[in-house]
Amino acid sequence: MTLTTPDGLTGSEAAARTEEYRWGFETQIETETAPKGLNEQIVRYISAKQNEPEWLLEWRLRAFARWQKMAEPNWAKLSFAPIDYQDAYYWAAPKGDKPKSLDEVDPALLETYEKLGIPLHERAILAGVEGAENLAPSDGRQVAVDAVFDSVSVATTFQETLRKAGVIFCPISEAVREYPELVRKYLGSVVPPGDNKHACLNSAVFTDGSFVYIPEGVRCPMELSTYFRINAAKSGQFERTLIIAEAGSYVSYLEGCTAPMRDENQLHAAVVELVALEGAEIRYATVQNWYPGDKDGKGGIYNFVTKRGLCKGRKSRISWTQVETGSAITWKYPSCVLLGAESEGEFYSVAVTHNRQQADTGTKMLHLAPQTRSRIISKGISAGHGRQTYRGRVKIAPQATGARSFTQCDSLLIGAHCEAHTVPYVENLCRGGIVEHEATTSRLPEEQLFYCQSRGLSAEQAAGLVVNGFCREVLQKLPMEFAVEADRLLQVSLEGAVG
Amino acid sequence: MSKSKTPVLEVRGLHATVEGEEILQGVDLSIQAGEMHVLMGPNGSGKSTLTNVLAGREGYEITAGEILLDGQNLAVLSPEERAWAGLFLGFQYPSAVEGLANTTFLREVVNGKRKREGKEPLDPLAFLRVLREEIAKIPMPEHLIRRNLNVGFSGGEKKLNEILQLALLEPRLAVLDETDSGLDLDALRNVASAIHRQRTPERSFLLITHYQRLIGALEVAPDRVHIFARGKIVRSGDAKLAEQLEQQGYDALISEAA
Incomplete structure (x- = not known):
């Protein structure tokens, strides 16, 4: 057990850095952590902490044994110091039992929610205030929130309302206990533990994350949202999200992520699995704003994430939308396996790399059935010494007759020291399968900036408007409540990039 | 117009270079409140360079002289600060921004x-x-x-959108660069009357054009017409100068001036 301490910044340094990354605060809260390092005992510790059944512990142990033999993927265009897996904590949680009333909630935790911009009404629910669920949200917004603080889910809102619709939205740790058949059936069915080293690590040590189940024919009555927050020093975050949409159902889900500013790198290796059955639709959006490190590339999150959706049923649909402005290193390829005939996969992405950030991100669309469709719209913005690679794979299997895939991949460069690369892999094994790929790379147009400036807008405002226009097609795909936030995030992350 | 008042725009001995080449070679120009001036010149005479220098575009360097807007030195200001000071530039080719x-x-x-x-x-x-x-x-x-x-947007729609911005920004001085380019006759007439409606006793205009036709479309004749050649104003006169230009062509008037 440790009490987390501030990371040694002077007040003014901290203030200066907070302007650049305003989610960089650390919550002073008592944290319970596992002993440092990673071994079989730690895996057992995590499993025991979550009161898991024997089958899951065995699943974890098998993954751990496999992980030890696996090599890290090395094909991405990323350079970083090797990860010391032993120099990290694999379990960190706010100390104590789940609060039963507001009095039991650590005020620091409440303050964290406030700083994260979670609406007051939802903060009350998150804090577990009796009866808060029945209050109408002041702004009319209906979003169910699950908040994951370091390794554990601290609270989920609107559970009762959702339950009435038959929707299950709860921490995955709870789902393991309450709905073991569902979890056991689908866990690892889309991203098997041996998929890659990062996913394998997650399988061994995953802590919390969200579980969503939408029954047949149900349209989820509200947006579902999870906030992930890494707080504790030297801790990794390994959440696991599993969403199952039964035949004819619909769900829209959004995740947001932040972390304190720290000089050391922290590892985030999440796994997200989506399963859409016949005619079901899952829209999954991410606004990722992990701490990107400072101007010189010190600190920041290593974001190594495996996200994959399985369009299992006929006419099912999965769409990934991501706005990635954070992390020091991003390694992420939300993908769709189009197994059902006439199923559709979509990927809409905005990624920003500024200062010394590096991102190797893109998608995979695997067309395994006839008449499947995929659409990829990727907008990459690189500024400062940022380095960005779009990596996309489109495969049309021999049996996928009439399959079509379209990719539009645009890169915008700001300044003379950044990089943008586009690496498309296309495998069209089906006669009659159609794969289109368009790519552009351009500099932020000086004449557009000058035009805006001549109307009295600052260079930064001007760049913001032009960049926002560049990303519009993707931002439009976000749920309304978050599009505004994403827009603001873009502006903040490009501060100092022009002018 | 009384000459004793501080002019809205005062350009004195302005020299400017683009990529090391001197394009403006001693521009002198004074515009009083409420006046409309027209600057005419052949292609390549430096008209667009003058607008870019006035508006503070990157890559245009003032090597001598000064630009005063209501007595304020514009040369030290960024493009947006010039807009704040009351300068408006209507673009020949307004930028289109997708999204x-x-x-x-x-x-x-x-x-x-x-x-x-x-x-x-x-x-x-x-x-x-x-x-x-x-x-x-x-x-x-x-x-x-x-x-x-x-x-x-069509050519005419772009120009109307420029005038809309002028109306919203309420500048002291509007510099309209080749506002007539790419417009058919009807569009030209619409734009000319839209410009006319923006005139006030306090607001000054500098219209930059290649042809006399914009002047012909204006409801009220401009106060002054200047002929621009080889990076400076070589002749100035009233609206009749534009008619003379139309009849005799640039070459005759410019060589006469030289």
């Missing part, structure tokens, strides 16, 4: 101005009311505000 709604852009511009004036920003609905009034006055088709900024 940026015209209304969003215009609201940013207007709220920026309101902020400088210590006024509350307008929310989208309140702004739409203001915008509709201005559009009716220009007049321009309302559907243009729902499009992306200048994307898919």
Whole structure:
């Protein structure tokens, strides 16, 4: 057990850095952590902490044994110091039992929610205030929130309302206990533990994350949202999200992520699995704003994430939308396996790399059935010494007759020291399968900036408007409540990039 | 117009280079409040360089002389600060920005101005009311505000959108660069009357053009006409000078001046 301490910044340094990354605060809260390092005992510790059944512990142990033999993927265009897996904590949680009333909630935790911009009404629910669920949200917004603080889910809102619709939205740790058949059936069915080293690590040590189940024919009555927050020093975050949409159902889900500013790198290796059955639709959006490190590339999150959706049923649909402005290193390829005939996969992405950030991100669309469709719209913005690679794979299997895939991949460069690369892999094994790929790379147009400036807008405002226009097609795909936030995030992350 | 008043624009002995080459070679120009001046010149005479230098575009370097707007030295100001000082540049080729709604852009511009004036920003609905009034006055088709900024606009629509911005920004001096280029006769007439409606006793205009036809379309003749050649003003006169130019051509008038 440790009490987390501030990371040694002077007040003014901290203030200066907070302007650049305003989610960089650390919550002073008592944290319970596992002993440092990673071994079989730690895996057992995590499993025991979550009161898991024997089958899951065995699943974890098998993954751990496999992980030890696996090599890290090395094909991405990323350079970083090797990860010391032993120099990290694999379990960190706010100390104590789940609060039963507001009095039991650590005020620091409440303050964290406030700083994260979670609406007051939802903060009350998150804090577990009796009866808060029945209050109408002041702004009319209906979003169910699950908040994951370091390794554990601290609270989920609107559970009762959702339950009435038959929707299950709860921490995955709870789902393991309450709905073991569902979890056991689908866990690892889309991203098997041996998929890659990062996913394998997650399988061994995953802590919390969200579980969503939408029954047949149900349209989820509200947006579902999870906030992930890494707080504790030297801790990794390994959440696991599993969403199952039964035949004819619909769900829209959004995740947001932040972390304190720290000089050391922290590892985030999440796994997200989506399963859409016949005619079901899952829209999954991410606004990722992990701490990107400072101007010189010190600190920041290593974001190594495996996200994959399985369009299992006929006419099912999965769409990934991501706005990635954070992390020091991003390694992420939300993908769709189009197994059902006439199923559709979509990927809409905005990624920003500024200062010394590096991102190797893109998608995979695997067309395994006839008449499947995929659409990829990727907008990459690189500024400062940022380095960005779009990596996309489109495969049309021999049996996928009439399959079509379209990719539009645009890169915008700001300044003379950044990089943008586009690496498309296309495998069209089906006669009659159609794969289109368009790519552009351009500099932020000086004449557009000058035009805006001549109307009295600052260079930064001007760049913001032009960049926002560049990303519009993707931002439009976000749920309304978050599009505004994403827009603001873009502006903040490009501060100092022009002018 | 009394000459004792401080001119709105005063350009003195202005020299400027682009990529090391001297394009402006001693421009002198003085415009009083409420006056409309026309600057005419052949292609390559440096007219567009002058507008870019006035507006402070990157890559245009002043090597000598000064530009005063209401007595304020513009040379030390950034493009946006010049706009704040009361300068408006109407572009020959206004930028088109994909994905940026015209209304969003215009609201940013207007709220920026309101902020400088210590006024509350307008929310989208309140702004739409203001915008509709201005559009009716220009007049321009309302559907243009729902499009992306200048994307898919015809030549005439782009120019009307420039005048709309002029109306919203209420500048002291409007420099309109080749406003007549790419317009058919009807569009030219519409733009000319839209410009006319923006005239006030305090606001000055500098119209930059290659042809006399814009002047012909104006409802009131300009106060002064200047002929620009080889990077400076070589002749000045009243509106008759433009007619003379139309008849004799640039070469005759310029060589006469030399």
